[in-house]
Amino acid sequence: MVSIQPVRVGLVVGQLSTGGAEGQLLQASRGLDRRRFVPTVYCLSRQVHPIGPLLQREGVTLRVAPRPGLARVRWLAGQMAADRIDLVHAWLYIANALAWSATRLMKRRTLVTSARNCKVQSRVSQVANCLAFRGSRAIVVNSHDVANYIVRHYRAPRDRIRVVYNGIDIDRFHPVGVAGEAPGPIVTVGRLVGQKNHDLFLRAAAALAQQATAVRFTLVGDGPLRATLEATAHSLGIGERVEFLGERGDIENVLRGASQFWLTSRWEGMPNVVLEAMASGVPVLATDVGGVRELIRDGVDGFVLPADDAVGFARQAHLLLGDHVRLAAFKAAARARAELFATPRMVEALACLYEEVLDQKQ
Numbered sequence: 001m002v003s004i005q006p007v008r009v010g011l012v013v014g015q016l017s018t019g020g021a022e023g024q025l026l027q028a029s030r031g032l033d034r035r036r037f038v039p040t041v042y043c044l045s046r047q048v049h050p051i052g053p054l055l056q057r058e059g060v061t062l063r064v065a066p067r068p069g070l071a072r073v074r075w076l077a078g079q080m081a082a083d084r085i086d087l088v089h090a091w092l093y094i095a096n097a098l099a100w101s102a103t104r105l106m107k108r109r110t111l112v113t114s115a116r117n118c119k120v121q122s123r124v125s126q127v128a129n130c131l132a133f134r135g136s137r138a139i140v141v142n143s144h145d146v147a148n149y150i151v152r153h154y155r156a157p158r159d160r161i162r163v164v165y166n167g168i169d170i171d172r173f174h175p176v177g178v179a180g181e182a183p184g185p186i187v188t189v190g191r192l193v194g195q196k197n198h199d200l201f202l203r204a205a206a207a208l209a210q211q212a213t214a215v216r217f218t219l220v221g222d223g224p225l226r227a228t229l230e231a232t233a234h235s236l237g238i239g240e241r242v243e244f245l246g247e248r249g250d251i252e253n254v255l256r257g258a259s260q261f262w263l264t265s266r267w268e269g270m271p272n273v274v275l276e277a278m279a280s281g282v283p284v285l286a287t288d289v290g291g292v293r294e295l296i297r298d299g300v301d302g303f304v305l306p307a308d309d310a311v312g313f314a315r316q317a318h319l320l321l322g323d324h325v326r327l328a329a330f331k332a333a334a335r336a337r338a339e340l341f342a343t344p345r346m347v348e349a350l351a352c353l354y355e356e357v358l359d360q361k362q
Contacts, residue, residue: 006035007354010085012042012076012099014092016051018247020166020272021092021116024142024346026051027167029060031347037354040083044072044098050249077102087354089140090114090132093121097128100135111136112357115156117269118149118290119195130154137357140350142166142270143291162353165294167346168275168338175281175335176256185216185243186317187258187282189251189273190265192223197287197308199232200264204313206236211318217242220254255280260317265289266307278302279338283320283330285313295341301333 011029016022029039040061043052048064055062063079065072076098080088089112090099096113103111113129113136121129133139133156141147141163150156186205190196198219205217219229219242226244233242248254251273255261261277261284268290275295277284284302286292287309296302305312320327 006038007358008084008086009037009039009354010042010080010083010088011039012088012090012095012102013044014094015045015047016041016043016049016055017047018050020269021114022051023272024116024166025091026054026058027169027343028347028350029055030058031167031343032351036351040085042076042079044076044095073098073101073105077105081106086110087112087358089350089354090136092116093119093125093129096132096136097125100128100132104135110357112138112140112353114140115146115150115154115269116142118146118267120153126154130156133157133160136160137360138162138353140164140353143294145291145294146269162349164346164349164353165291165341166270166272166275167343168272168279168341170279170339170342173252173255173276173279173338175331183215183259183321184257185218186260186262187218187220187254187277188262188264189220189254189276190263191221192219192225192229194225195266196221197264197266198225198229200287200308200310200313201262202229202232202236202238202242203310204262204264204317205233205242206238207310207314208317209238209241211314212321215241215259215321218245218254218258219243220245220248220251222246251276252280255282258282260285260320262313262317263287263289263292264313268292270294275338275341278334281331281335283327283334285316295337297333297337301330301337 042063044065052062065075087110088099090096091114113132133154139161147161151158188201233239255277261282263286270291274284287307288304296304298304303316
């Protein structure tokens with residue numbers, strides 16, 4: 001009887017710090033059937049915490065680039081050749097460029113690239129990703145909005161694009177068993193950087209606070225804008241009602257105690273935290289960015305609002321706070337919607353894509 005060896009998959013990523021893409025890579029590595037695939041992760045920087053140790057705990061081999069710069073291309077090619085990698089899957093834009101260059105050195109063309117957000121890149125990165133997309137056998141995106149973005153900005157071949165929605169751990173993120181007596185805070189989660197537009201969150205919070213005197217607000221995450229945002233909260237007169245929690249390792253507990261979740265981003269790909277909130281049975285109010293409309297059914301399990309509409313956020317949030325019947329319906333609908341994005345579906349979609357790409361080699 002002939003023994004079929006599992007496919008050796010090289011997952012290339014720029015860093016393994018806290019982030020949506022990094023979390024998805026962890027879920028994929030953890031979930032791939034080892035009888036079919038053996039993943040090895042190649043990190044292009046020394047930023048390996050907290051995801052790196054979690055990968056190693058799952059038995060996934062982790063290789064870390066010893067130095068920055070273009071030398072990483074030769075390092076990556078040498079490491080993947082030594083590991084006899086059969087298929088290379090690059091995650092995010094910097095990984096696409098370096099993985100494409102490395103596979104050319106290896107004279108291997110079994111490359112899968114990715115796009116997971118709609119962030120505008122530098123000119124050099126844009127050119128490199130154009131080449132990487134054209135040189136790959138498939139391009140994984142996490143929403144149709146991202147697919148359209150890379151066709152417009154990178155001239156990516158549309159026939160090679162495959163939409164694989166993000167996965168959510170519906171066992172980790174789930175509604176609280178018994179509702180608390182008092183409504184929880186309105187929560188947002190994300191790095192305190194310009195992309196997330198926490199200024200909009202605070203302006204909307206101030207508008208809502210004038211109508212709902214008991215409501216409180218929580219920001220989870222840290223970043224360079226923390227001091228500025230704390231000052232903004234005080235200048236808006238809501239400093240005592242806004243809590244900055246910083247980085248948290250128990251996001252699931254924070255979300256389960258929330259009455260609503262707000263996403264105020266200027267751009268996104270497929271925001272994982274929206275799925276996490278929905279899986280926790282929390283209604284989501286979000287700006288109309290990235291793949292948000294592919295997750296939220298406006299008026300069914302949340303609201304999708306125009307960018308920078310602080311008044312709209314406050315108005316819809318106030319309506320939900322005062323309508324307990326509709327709020328309960330939103331909570332149930334959000335959880336049911338999130339269950340359609342359970343992690344095993346994402347992992348199996350990737351596995352089928354890998355097999356499809358390898359079949360093209362035959």
